[in-house]
Amino acid sequence: MSIDHDVRDLTDPADRRAAYAVFEGSLLRGSSSDEDWAAHGQAADEHWLGVYTADGEVAGCANSFPTRLTLPGGDRVPAAAVSAVGVRADATRAGRLSALMRAQLTAARDRGDVATVLHASESAIYGRFGYGVASRAERVRLTSRPDWRPEAPAGGRVRMLDRSAARQVLPALQERLAGARPAGMTATARWWDRLFSTGPTATGFLGTAVHRGPDGDDGFAVWSVAAGDPVRDEPEEIAVAQLWAATPAATAGLWRFLAGIDLAGAVRAWGRPLDEDLDLLLADPRRHKVLARTDDLWLRVVDVAAALGARTWGDARPVVLRLHDPVLGGSGTWSVGSGGARPAADAAPDIECSVASLAPAFLGDRAPSSLVAAGQWSEHTPGAAARADAVFAVPGPVPWCGTPF
Template identity: 35%
Template sequence: MDPRTELTLRDIGDADLDRAVELAALAFHLKLDDKDRAQQRAVLRDTDRIGAYDGETLAGMAAAHHLRLAVPGTQLPCAALDFVVVAPTHRRRGALSAMMAETWRRCAAEGLPLACLWASESAIYGRFGFGAATEAYRIDIDATRPLALRIAPDARPLRLLAPADAPAELGAFHEEQLAFGAGRFSRDVTWWRRHVLDLEGDEDDDDDDYGPLRVVVLGDAGRPPGGYALYRTRGSGDDGPGAVAVQELAAESAPAAAALWSYLVGIDLTGTVRAYARPLDDPLLLFAADRDQVRVTRQEPCLWLRLVDAGAALTARSWAAPVDLVLAVRDAAVPANDGRFRLTAGGPGAPTTWTPTTDDADLSLDVRELGSCYLGGVPVRRLVQAGLVTEHTPGAARLLDAALATEWLPFTGEDY
């Protein structure tokens, strides 16, 4: 802490929202017009906001959306952190550490066992106990020719849907899909409108010359959908041939996905379909007949997860196989997580316990690694091989991996 001026923490009230928006613009190098400012104020207004103040100067902030995150077998309340910034004039004075500590205190008080974020700088958040829990591919598809497939696409009709109608028509489908893949967020109508569809924004101000959001749905109106895609298009110009940018694609089956991808690739006057976030086990990569046409261009971490209450998080999720191991967990920030605990789970449907013990540890790990493997996306044995987890009992990592396993890899495509 800078001895000249002690920073104090307090809630950021509505009267300070303009100052909070300007601080975010300063820290993230944003150029905001009046509409952008209004949108950011609206987003911040619905969050829990912690401010680090130097006298009356807002020098740092951390906001949290209270969401429900799909984890194996259930959904758990989660503090989804956003607008985490410190003014460049107040770096290295303990502001971020203090705000994170206050966040853990509030999570405990409000019964939020998990916290998550999208890291603008991945080197920062590991020291606060966050681990990269989901990863995604960026995919480019050559759209100068029809998509070559190894399977027959779903024959149901495709129809365009007005974005304003999407929450009512697609909301239930999205919630049902949460049961099949951890790492996704439950959505209410407000979240759909503001964060997914941007219905509160200005669709004429399109980045990179892309047009307004389009929604295509598989299946007849009045019937449960088989899937949908959210996308934008750009005509040919100085940036090259026309392109399709896929924001989200969800399907109940591989044939349903094949029908949606075929539609996107077949849009006239475009030469590329680009998806910025797709699961590592996306069926597209297997049912595409020509992998030269469908190319993975990048792999990167997505959601960073923090187990604020490790016991509550671990006993709530489902387990694929029985496990009985002692884990020595290091967590300097949350003392209740720090120590040796016996994890006992009986497999699918059986109760799980997480109890302190003095027994010898089978595995030793930091809470950061516990966050990485919690959703089943990062094998514990790989963390052992990387020197980040210590295996004291031979085979313990594979036993824990078998229990953590999920049918589908966790995936987060939604950057809130």
């Protein structure tokens, strides 16, 4: 039996504060201090939802904020970035998360968002709401002071900034760089404020460096220092929080700089794009290790027509795609190819998928033929998977979000 849960828009700061405490509890951590919440927990453009018990207590929450998401071809579309999703431990397994997700997806579509996106704390729960992995990333380690291949790009000048200068310079630079890669999105002002805070909530040492190429600033890195172990004679390591670069030369220049910092034994970075290929720059490629590969950005298309219409398609003969979206009622049949996307309600589908399994191909992370081979897509016309590969393929970098939220 289905239950109509009490889902509410939360506009009162006290209600949002209570909802966020539920979220923090769902992550098994203590509540933020009032000072931290006052400094970083209240943004006017956020959309908070809460689900309530019969006794009027908040039992779960979901938050989102507006952003712009870069699609293959470079168009940037409005999207809702989802965060702070959680249900109280004594209120789970009762359909409350499903009620929150349906309400959030519907609200995002009604506001004009093309998609919703998130970073998943639990990767097993979002597929049933239409989300799929749209980009992946790697955790890497580079031993400090490696020998670089003589032909490897040297990069340009790198200069360091203090927190105040970095807060002024980096947001606009990151905004520009995020528009050059599918899955790129803008970091929020709140995130920048928290990162470069000089108040009571400030972190410890934080290094910032900007790379300057022939046409001006074209990359930056932000890092902290991970403590070493003097008993085991293990030195400190550079822990990279952000590294963005517009060109291979800027990428090489920033990594050379980080790997050359004195007293550090290695550089570790989380969430790096799959096409960074640092090993190709090294005389000994084993100095660079991929420690893990994981999901990066999860995507859920909420306006199918707008999403398919905004994306650039490969110069190939169209395929007819049937898409299933039972949650939002966005199911339909579309012809997609070099001429764009158009409804094809009366056409027999060449290929078929759910809205969740569209996500891996939509930004270019996976080829449709790989999804057919994995059983996530169905091929109805022989050769349609290969044609779909050509249709979905767009020259450029692999998708990568790189933006925490």
